[in-house]
Amino acid sequence: MKPPKFSYVAPTTLDDALKHLASDPDAKVLSGGQSLMPLLAMRLAAPSILVDLQHVPNLSDIEDRGDHIRIGARVTHREIERSALLADRLPILSAAASHIAHPQIRSRGTFGGSTAHADPSGEWPTILLALSATMQAVGPHGNRTIEADDFFVGPFTSTLRDDEILTHVSIPTTRTAWSFQEAAVKKGDYGLALIAATGTPRGGVLVDPRVTVGAAVGSVTRLVAVERILTDEPLTDELAEEAAVAAAESVKPISDIHGSSDYRRKLVASLVRRAVVELKNGA
Template identity: 40%
Template sequence: MKPPPFDYVRPDSLAEAVRLLAADEDAKALAGGQSLLPMMNFRLARPSVLVDIGRLPELSALRREDDVLVIGAGVRQRTAETAQLVRETCPLLGRALRHIGHHQIRSRGTIGGSLAHADPAAELCAAALALDAEVVVTGSSGRRTIPAAELFVAPYQTSLSEEEILTEVRLPIDGARSGFAEISGRSGDFALAGVAAVVRFEDGEVADARLVGLGVGGTVQRLTDAEAVLNGAALDDRTIDSAAEASGSATPPDDFHADPATRLAALRAAVQRALKQVSNA
C-alpha cells in the first residue's frame, strides 16, 4: 500500500524543527522512519507533513558525562550497538539492540525514534525503564527531562506533547549487572515476551532488582512480583526459578500472535534466561 499524500521538509536546526511541528498539529517528526512509514502505508498514521530530523547535528551525541551515558536521539541503533563506549558502560543496551528487527532496520532506526514510538514490545523501551533512564525533550516552551518511568503511558503513546521532540537519552552508569532475553517465533520478529534485567548486589545478595517485561501489556512494565522474590535473596537457580514463576502475575494481551498462556510461558523463559546472564556476569 501507498501512504496518503503528505508534504516533506528537512529543517536545518532543532529550533526550526520545533517551530514546524508547533505550526501544524498534524505534522510528525521523521527520524529513521522504520515505524512511522509502515504505519503510513497502512493508513494508521496520516501526517500532513513529515519534518525530517534524521540529520540534525543536535541529535548526534554519543558520549560519557561523569556517571551518565548520553546518547542523542538521532543516533542510529546500529551505531550504538557497535560502539565500544556502549559496550563498556551500558552492556544491557547493547544486548537489547541486537534483538531489534534485522541489521537493515537497525542501520536506519534511531534510539530516540524507538522510544518515542513506545511500542509495548520494544526492546529499547524495556531497557530504558530497567536502567532508570531519563530522556530530554525539546519544544516551543524549552527543554525538560522525563524519567523513563513517566514516559510510556499507553500503547504507542508517550507523555511528550505533539510539538516536542525527544532529543537525548541519559543512562546512568553504576556497575550493576544486567541481562536481556526475549522469545520470538523467528529471529527479527516482534517478541512474544521479553525481559530486561538490572540487578545490584550487596554482600552476595540482591540489593535491588529491576525486571521489565516487554510484549506482555499495553506498555513495557516492571515485574514487581518477580522483583520482590529476588530482593534480599542469593541469585541461585532456585531463586531464579521462583522469580520466573512470580512473573506469571502479568496480564498479557490475547491477539493473533499468541494467546496469554503462550506469552506467559515465553515471559517465564525470558526471565530465567536474563537472570542466568546476570548470575554468570
C-alpha cells in the same frame, strides 16, 4: 502501499523544527522512518506535515558522562550495536540491538525514534525502563526531563507531548548486573515476550533490581513482584524459580494470532527464570 500526501520540511536547527511541529496539530517528527514509513504505507497514519530531523545537529552522539551515558535521539540501532563505548559501559544495549529487526532496518532506524514510538514490543522501551533511564525533551516552553517510569504509559503512548521532540536519553551506568531475554518466532521478528533485568551488585546481592516485560503485554511494565523477590537476596536457582512463578502470577499477557495469553505467560516465566540465572552468574 504508497504513503498518503503530506507536506515536508527538513529544518537545520532544533528551534526551527519545534516551530514547524507546533504549527500544525497533525505534524509528525521523522527520524529514521523505520516505524513511521510502514504506518504511512498502510495508511494507519496521515500526518499533515513531516518534520525531518536529518539536518538538525547534535543529536547523533554517544557520550560518556561518568556515571551515565547520554545517547542522542538520531543515533542508529546499528551504531549502538557497534559502539565500543556501549559494549564496555552498557553492554545490555549492544546485546539487545542485534534483536532489533534486520540489518537493513538497523542502519536507518534510530534510538530516539523507537523510544518515542513507545511500541510495547520494542527492545528500547523495555530496556530503558529496566535501566531507569531519563528522557530529555525540548518543547516550545523549554527543556524537560522525564523518568522512564513516567514516560511509557500505554501502547504506542508516551508522555512526550505533540509539540515536543525527544533529543537525548541519559542512562545510568551503575546497573552493571543485567540480562536481556527475548523470545521471537524468528530472529528479527517482533518478540512474543521480552524481559530486561538490571541491578547494582553489592556484597553478593542486588541493590534496587528492576525487571521489566515487553511484547507480551499491552504496554512495557515493571514486574514489581519479581523485583521484590530479588531485592537484597542472594541470587540462587531457587530464587530464580520463585521469581518465575511470581512473574507468571502478576503478568496479564495479551493474546493474538502469534501467541495466546497462556503461552506468553509461560514464556514470561521462562525468560524471568533465565534472566535471574544470568544475573546470578554475572553479578
